[in-house]
Amino acid sequence: MIVDFRKLANFVKIIDAGSISRAAALLNTAQPALSQQLAALEQHFGQKLLLRSNSGISPTQAGLVLYRHAQFMLKYLDQATLDVERAGEVLTGHVSVGLATYSASSTLSLPIIREVRRQHPGITVHINDSFGQILSELVMSGRMDMAVIYASHPIKGTQLAPLFTEELYYVCGTDQDALFAPGAPIEVQALKGVPLVLPGKGHFLRKLIDDAFARARVELEIAAEIESISALSEAVRTGIGGAILPLSVVLGTSGLERLSAHPLIKPAISADVALCTPDPLPMSEAALAVKAVLLQVVADLPEHAAGRSIAKAL
Template structure:
């Protein structure tokens, strides 16, 4: 197999028209360059250059392989340039995953900045309702970085980003609308807008309620926290939703829990050595979780 160095010497000699000029261009001694040419001709099995009284010119075989030799060198150069661009984080791809309620308040501001600053970086974003599903995606190599609540399934590197408050959305006219906060005992035997099993909030909220000896009474279930807030506003029951799931101009009745109910937000990192992933995690840590206290 011809080496790239031998092909480089051959192309340089053809371009320059002499071994002497090519050796100057490549910063090689003439014996070293001649050795590369001899090795290439031996590999191919026929002369590639015709030695003239003043200089050299390619043989018919040399002319026939010249374009391919140039293409091979160009491809090798692209490999190096692409690799360097990826290593310094100026080009590449980041495959992100996020719980749906955090896409707009947490990721959108960072994505907007990246779209302006890093035009040669492709961002692929998928939304999930389950931290376990994201953890599996990261573990299997399908996701580079996932943002959401922690998952017991994930054993890789995790960066804590902050906490988010879980609040109660109360239907208008309910007696709890006059309270400054809602306790768990006040939720007992109340109609609740709860979550479908595919949404990780269901298991987490049920565990929090059970720890306080409260059994919730779902009147309806949904896969989306944003939809749960709207259904509660429409009067179908009380919903416990992350504040990140509430639109900025939500006009429903929202009460904090007493005591405050919060869950941790993390970044599950599948490619910790990737410079783009490192940069995105740094931006996440710098921004934190809007409207919530940092850890």
């Protein structure tokens, strides 16, 4: 006997209804036919699946195990049917994507929007790069579909897929550039007393910078704390101070791309970038489509725009 999905669905309905007669009425099926299906299932599995009494039926231990498995199988069959039916349809929906500030993710927004428009014109993408909100918490709570964030450790309620690692550079205006050979690596110790404009202490990059300077036993000379990349760019360009940023941000920000950028060493400073998605909340078909586009956009980025690749996100 082949255990088909119809027999399993009817078996689940019998247990849910509490009696074969009630299940037959709900299914608009003759009671003897359901009894024959039940007998066939018991013969196939070699186990008694139901206990009958004057008050109705109840599953045996074996019946309860089959009931749980049948529910899962029927659920996945329904999802497979829905996915197949939608395969030929145009995906529609609203998908929100968070992008961490001061990272290569800022270069992803336009390519993602363009590619989603090309592949899935029915999907509207909402880009959020606001520093005032913790992107992982928005993803965890379901208020955002996904986010590209700085992350070095697992975050409860989310799945993290590593994308790439970004190396941090010291970038400065012409007045400070005379202190260093053009493009030459700079030891953190050499920045002692040099004014810097940096993100505030709540930013992931700032924590990495603080830790690196502490290891080098150098006290930071803070000229200003700035959360806006455009304002930080202007502060560096006009000589208020130098900045410590990923090279992708330097090259992709107007006002910074023509300034001198120096790799930092002793210690080098690097930040891991990951794609953050909800766990265990399911993603919509539209969100899954945008996720696939995002991963492809990251894979196609030139090396200088996406840092040093550390993993293939699956």
